Amino acid sequence: MNLSAPAPGARVVAFGEYQPGNVVSNDDLTARVDTSDEWIRSRVGVEERRIAGADETVVSMAVAAGGKALAAGGLSPDEIDLVIVATCTQTDQIPHAASSVASHLGINAPGAFDLNAACAGFCYALAVASDAVRIGSAQNVLVVGSEKLSEWVDWDDRSTCVIFADGAGAAVVTAADEPGIGPVVWGSSGERADKIHLRENRYLFQEGQTVFRWTTTELYPVALEALERAGVAATELTAFVPHQANLRIVEAIARRLGAPQALVARDIVTAGNTSSASIPLAISRMSERGELPSGSTVLTLGFGAGLTYAAQVLRIP
């Protein structure tokens, strides 16, 4: 039996993002629940977030982010042969999002599937895309994280409605002689699956202290292992882009990496927690601001419900 022809490596050639236009400030939320701007900033770190309108869906936001990434990478839709949408908030299980996203972008008959690893989803999807390119199952992959968390939030619950938000981020992955995506370090902890779940099968709920302890004590070794496996020293990092769960979690993990020179993504401040979208959204916005020069080295770390986690090193296109 013949096997597909492998590629020496895979890299990201472009990022793209989409955020809904509707900005919701902390003061807007104080009109609805008993909270305050000061409380939200000090506990979570969010100053404002974007909330999708009725016409903005997981699919439409993924299309917008994916289209921007394709344009930035200079690829035409017919060059894409695999589309992966990382999401945990697609309301319809059937049909899934990825084939609709591909169709709206004019991508003709690609492999297309959704991937749910909660807030770690983008890192999982990027690893799968990299492997597909390297093994030769695909030539060019569109990876999108797209989430409409606002549909799964109890807007009368002040412990969650201040955190979560909507948006999408995308990356185009292609074959490369020089690898630009390092080995993924991933795992899960299903015995703690109940720590983040849907209350009444409807509303996001998390045990805040348990999740905080898990993320701030158990995940930095995962990030360090991803560096080690990529052969990159912490002191070589341009930036650390973890899932934008909570600014205090982001900063607590960053402190333990031994990378004081690395810029730490603080996208949650103006974007909120957008689950699987948060990492590509942050990278895309940081790149647009000129904070991530071409060729710079970034460490990602996704983590969330499941519990799941994944980390990898990337080179910025």
Added chain:
Amino acid sequence: MAHSEEEILAGLGEIIDEIAGVPAADVTPEKSFVDDLDIDSLSMVEIAVAAQDKFGVEIPDDQLKDLKTVRDVINYIQK
């Protein structure tokens, strides 16, 4: 080996100073974490983790809500 109350109080003072910016001298046994020291639930987790590193006693999350004062933590560590 068990730690004395003075040792634990001094250690907690250092930890709380570092995590919450409360001067160690203000950390006295009768102080309430929430009402007197303005320490929130996530900082309590950080204090518990740091106390475990320092004193070798694990304070699980489900115990934290019952530890309202500095003395409660001292007693828990000495227990």
